Amino acid sequence: MSSGGGDFALDRLIPDCVKFINLGQKIEIRNPQAVRPWQFVLEPLSGYLLLGQKLLEQGNEYAQGFNFGPREDSVLTVAQVAQLIVDKYGKGHIEVIKKDNLHEAELLMLNIDKAQKVLGWTPSYNADKAIVETVLWYKHFYLKDTDMYKLTLNQIIEYEKSIKWEAVYR
Numbered sequence: 001m002s003s004g005g006g007d008f009a010l011d012r013l014i015p016d017c018v019k020f021i022n023l024g025q026k027i028e029i030r031n032p033q034a035v036r037p038w039q040f041v042l043e044p045l046s047g048y049l050l051l052g053q054k055l056l057e058q059g060n061e062y063a064q065g066f067n068f069g070p071r072e073d074s075v076l077t078v079a080q081v082a083q084l085i086v087d088k089y090g091k092g093h094i095e096v097i098k099k100d101n102l103h104e105a106e107l108l109m110l111n112i113d114k115a116q117k118v119l120g121w122t123p124s125y126n127a128d129k130a131i132v133e134t135v136l137w138y139k140h141f142y143l144k145d146t147d148m149y150k151l152t153l154n155q156i157i158e159y160e161k162s163i164k165w166e167a168v169y170r
Helices: 011-024 042-060 078-089 113-119 126-141 146-163
Strands: 025-027 035-037 076-077 094-096
Touching: 011 025, 011 078, 011 126, 025 078, 042 113, 042 146, 076 078, 078 094, 078 126, 126 146
Parallel strands: 025 094
Antiparallel strands: 035 076
8 A cells, every 4th residue: 555645535544544643533443454565655656657767768578567566574454554653643542443344355465576577676665664754744734834845845855865776777
């Protein structure tokens, strides 16, 4: 699951956690042991851009499917992610609520081996860094104390610095 500031869709774990923290309400999670691949939103975007570049420069050789996801160490449970958000935000309370008849997969994973081998793409941020950057964005958004355009641009610049460009341009 991609995380990053600016997602305000309903029933999304990270935006909901931050919203409830800011409302002073408990964070209710319904499937705490569900496993998801957490990544910063710029990770898959960097993969798409790299793939687009390869297609433009070298054509059909790269006209195939690729997964752009996190490393295995960034596959966390919903409960772990919610707790990281509370820890990074510095406040909040989590409560597990029982929901019967859930129609959610317990385990979601992406195999990124092909993107690594064929494109030389590899994720730069782990789940902890993705959540830190996401919480930072939302914290400033709700505090209304920062130019959000500048913050977002700075996050993009910092992410670009983290990319292993030598692997990308081989």
